[in-house]
Amino acid sequence: xxxxxxxxxxxxxxxxRGCSAGVAAAPPTVPAGHRYxxxxxxxxTLAEVAREVERTDSDxxxxxxxxxxxxxxxxxxxxxxxxxxxxxxxELLSVGGDAAHARGIADHSVSASPAxxxxxxxxxxxxxxxxxxxxxxxxxxxxxxxxxxxxxxxRGARTVAGAHRTWTVGDRPRxxxxxxxxxxxxxxxxxxxxxxxxxxxxxxxxxxGADVIxxxxxSTRPNAAPVPPDEEWRRVGPVLEALRxxxxxxxSVDTRHPEVAEKAVAAGADLVNDVEGLRSEEMRQVVAxxxxxVVVMHMRGTPATMQQDLHYADLRGEVFAFLADATDxxxxxxxxxxxxxxxxxxGFGKSAEQSLELLAHAGEFRSLGYPVVVGASRKSFLGWTLxxxxxxxxxxxxxxxxxVVAAERGAALVRTHDVAETxxxxxFVEALRRFAERPPETAEALATREPxx
Ligand code: HH2
Numbered sequence: 001x002x003x004x005x006x007x008x009x010x011x012x013x014x015x016x017r018g019c020s021a022g023v024a025a026a027p028p029t030v031p032a033g034h035r036y037x038x039x040x041x042x043x044x045t046l047a048e049v050a051r052e053v054e055r056t057d058s059d060x061x062x063x064x065x066x067x068x069x070x071x072x073x074x075x076x077x078x079x080x081x082x083x084x085x086x087x088x089x090x091e092l093l094s095v096g097g098d099a100a101h102a103r104g105i106a107d108h109s110v111s112a113s114p115a116x117x118x119x120x121x122x123x124x125x126x127x128x129x130x131x132x133x134x135x136x137x138x139x140x141x142x143x144x145x146x147x148x149x150x151x152x153x154x155r156g157a158r159t160v161a162g163a164h165r166t167w168t169v170g171d172r173p174r175x176x177x178x179x180x181x182x183x184x185x186x187x188x189x190x191x192x193x194x195x196x197x198x199x200x201x202x203x204x205x206x207x208x209g210a211d212v213i214x215x216x217x218x219s220t221r222p223n224a225a226p227v228p229p230d231e232e233w234r235r236v237g238p239v240l241e242a243l244r245x246x247x248x249x250x251x252s253v254d255t256r257h258p259e260v261a262e263k264a265v266a267a268g269a270d271l272v273n274d275v276e277g278l279r280s281e282e283m284r285q286v287v288a289x290x291x292x293x294v295v296v297m298h299m300r301g302t303p304a305t306m307q308q309d310l311h312y313a314d315l316r317g318e319v320f321a322f323l324a325d326a327t328d329x330x331x332x333x334x335x336x337x338x339x340x341x342x343x344x345x346x347g348f349g350k351s352a353e354q355s356l357e358l359l360a361h362a363g364e365f366r367s368l369g370y371p372v373v374v375g376a377s378r379k380s381f382l383g384w385t386l387x388x389x390x391x392x393x394x395x396x397x398x399x400x401x402x403x404v405v406a407a408e409r410g411a412a413l414v415r416t417h418d419v420a421e422t423x424x425x426x427x428f429v430e431a432l433r434r435f436a437e438r439p440p441e442t443a444e445a446l447a448t449r450e451p452x453x
Contacts, residue, residue, distance in 0.1 A: 050440035068122030075117040075145055082111050084136040091130050097123040124149060151369035161338040162250050162270030163292040169371045172430040173407035177210030177419040181235040186221040187378040187392035187417055195238040206247050209423035215239055216254030220275050220303040229257040244268035258282040265290040275299050277326045288334040295341045295373050296326045299348035306349035315354050316361055319344050323368060343373040352384035359402060363409035375415035376402035400425045
């Protein structure tokens with residue numbers, strides 16, 4: 001490759017015109033300049049692509065057409081069968097995209113393969129109807145790709161349905177404040193064990209701009225001793241009773257015990273924050289019966305065991321599969337889509353590097369179609385980036401940076417102990433997003449923001 005006299009390009013080379021292998025080029029007579037002002041544009045969303053195309057004074061009809069070509073979306077699939085994979089690749093190539101799959105598909109040494117599809121919005125629109133006419137379950141595959149893409153590009157307000165009220169997320173990054181009524185939580189243990197202290201903290205957080213208050217009675221830090229449900233209720237019950245009708249924002253109960261969740265909803269909680277991700281059938285029944293909203297969080301094992309085995313063959317794939325299966329089971333058990341939120345569970349059975357990977361890719365979980373919650377506040381993976389001696393209270397700035405990254409990736413709700421600071425940091429993200437996503441002017445281009453059915 002070097003012999004091509006190329007310019008390094010992130011692992012590859014761009015060939016200079018007029019150069020051939022092994023032949024030295026004549027030195028340029030004039031220094032390379034910027035006659036055309038060549039500038040690589042940053043356009044993440046289709047709206048941004050449309051605005052850039054518009055600014056060439058392009059024909060309005062052309063804006064829509066070109067916007068669909070302006071950004072490649074990568075979609076990963078698991079378990080594509082030996083029979084389906086070659087057809088999928090062929091159909092993608094026929095519309096100008098491509099698909100990666102295992103080498104073993106060619107020589108039939110594997111029976112199934114993961115796949116990564118690479119195509120523009122317009123290419124997917126042409127691909128999906130073609131796949132619908134194909135055998136080997138490619139119709140189902142097309143439907144799932146369609147749903148994932150539509151969910152991923154969807155931005156803007158949506159309603160969450162709680163037990164006693166509905167509220168809005170997605171219009172701007174929102175904040176879930178944490179109040180731990182525990183003696184042993186890793187960062188605020190013992191501060192709010194007295195009900196009056198917990199109620200005052202909840203009121204303070206609401207005044208500071210929290211959009212939801214999450215009240216918990218059991219620490220789920222690594223190796224925490226489990227708390228029996230009756231003890232957990234003794235802690236959170238009086239706080240929830242006292243808060244009933246006192247706050248204008250919804251209340252969440254952070255519990256993995258169905259009996260606590262049920263009593264909490266009866267005492268006014270709107271949302272159940274289940275760190276066990278609705279693994280318990282009884283919990284799914286409580287949520288379905290009470291109509292509570294629910295955060296489905298990924299955790300391996302229990303807080304007592306979760307840090308014992310940190311090996312994942314495919315971290316993001318495993319977390320995604322868990323959340324997909326858990327939300328599918330929830331829907332089968334009568335929980336409505338508007339009740340569901342998902343959370344990759346940073347720090348829950350993950351190393352520091354793994355939590356960073358999940359945070360960096362938090363936007364992928366939007367493909368599931370539910371609002372994404374991210375909790376990084378004061379966690380040890382933040383400390384890991386700062387050096388071994390840092391404690392939970394040295395992590396404010398890193399926690400704010402993590403909140404900003406999560407919101408930028410499209411998290412709807414950021415869970416934090418530092419409400420006032422996080423609200424201020426996320427106002428900035430909101431301003432940035434509103435600017436970046438100003439709708440394009442032409443109606444045709446606007447239409448490209450929506451799935452093109
Ligand atoms: N993190 C903690 C607890 N609950 N819930 C969701 N949905 N996401 C999280 O990341 C999350 C959570 C851990 O933090 P904290 O409650 O402050 O600590 P402790 O479990 O020690 O009480």
